[in-house]
Amino acid sequence: MLQLQRLGEVWKENDCTWVTFRRGMSEEILEMGKVRFMVDPKRNPLRLIVNMFQSFFAAMSLRPKVVIANGGGFVVPFCWWARMFGAKIVFIESFSRVEHPSWSGRLVHPIASLFIVQWPKLAGFYPKAVYGGPIF
Amino acid sequence: MAETRWLLSKGCIRGSDILIFVAVGTHPQPFDRLVRAADGLKEPVLAQIGCATYTPKNCRWERFMNQASFEEACREADVVITHGGVGCIATALILGKPVVAVPRLSRYGEHTNDHQLDIVNELARTGQIVALLDVNEIQQAIEKAKQLKPSAFGGGRIADIVREFLSSVGSEQRISKL
Numbered sequence: 001m002l003q004l005q006r007l008g009e010v011w012k013e014n015d016c017t018w019v020t021f022r023r024g025m026s027e028e029i030l031e032m033g034k035v036r037f038m039v040d041p042k043r044n045p046l047r048l049i050v051n052m053f054q055s056f057f058a059a060m061s062l063r064p065k066v067v068i069a070n071g072g073g074f075v076v077p078f079c080w081w082a083r084m085f086g087a088k089i090v091f092i093e094s095f096s097r098v099e100h101p102s103w104s105g106r107l108v109h110p111i112a113s114l115f116i117v118q119w120p121k122l123a124g125f126y127p128k129a130v131y132g133g134p135i136f
Numbered sequence: 137m138a139e140t141r142w143l144l145s146k147g148c149i150r151g152s153d154i155l156i157f158v159a160v161g162t163h164p165q166p167f168d169r170l171v172r173a174a175d176g177l178k179e180p181v182l183a184q185i186g187c188a189t190y191t192p193k194n195c196r197w198e199r200f201m202n203q204a205s206f207e208e209a210c211r212e213a214d215v216v217i218t219h220g221g222v223g224c225i226a227t228a229l230i231l232g233k234p235v236v237a238v239p240r241l242s243r244y245g246e247h248t249n250d251h252q253l254d255i256v257n258e259l260a261r262t263g264q265i266v267a268l269l270d271v272n273e274i275q276q277a278i279e280k281a282k283q284l285k286p287s288a289f290g291g292g293r294i295a296d297i298v299r300e301f302l303s304s305v306g307s308e309q310r311i312s313k314l
Binding site for chain 1: 203223226227229230258288289291292293294295297298299302305306312313314
């Protein structure tokens, strides 16, 4: 979340909604505008099912033209549902991923219209990757 | 001294020349290893302990902080000791603070994998932070950190790349951000 906040001007230029889960500073995004909370799967099958349903209804009601994702596993269902509803998917691999790709990145890469990595070594794992340097 | 430092006003006793802020982030697994080490430091410490099961006996602590409080604690500390989460590390570096980073390790139940090792080792390799793998060496790490000249990151153009993409898609986008 902190990483996406670094794109501050981009958010101001567009009609945006945050989709996230409740933990730590996520409460602060309520001050930033529209937000939808959903469950973080945390590798739990039941929580994943809940997330998939929440993601489906959120994607259906929001109908975003573009999704910009930088998260862990919880972003994957929403990205796929939103893609099904016609959204273009932008995925920014986390700054923490220096040499090894994330599972969320690997699962979203096939449907991404724009896939950005922050370390050059990762570009070799993702055929669509664009190297963007650090977001910080 | 006219200026009241936040850590002092929160009850830390100033007994040395430096103040330490220790942060373990909001990850849902405990990081007791770092919290215990922080509790044993001779310097005054404020610890953000997150989901730790161990509560410090010798220093001021809080479980979670909002971003503003976190930044305030970083500003007033002389050294920031943090887990290997990029949010914590980047916040401290952007504020110009020396950073000691302790990666969470899966074998201790501190994370689901060891990916924090990658970013901590890479930033230590380039001299931006001090990496600490064995918390028994925490005092030595603090001394090394005092020699650092912290600098923020630079050279990224992700915002431009995203803006160009959005322009190519069309104006007035409805965007969901995750």
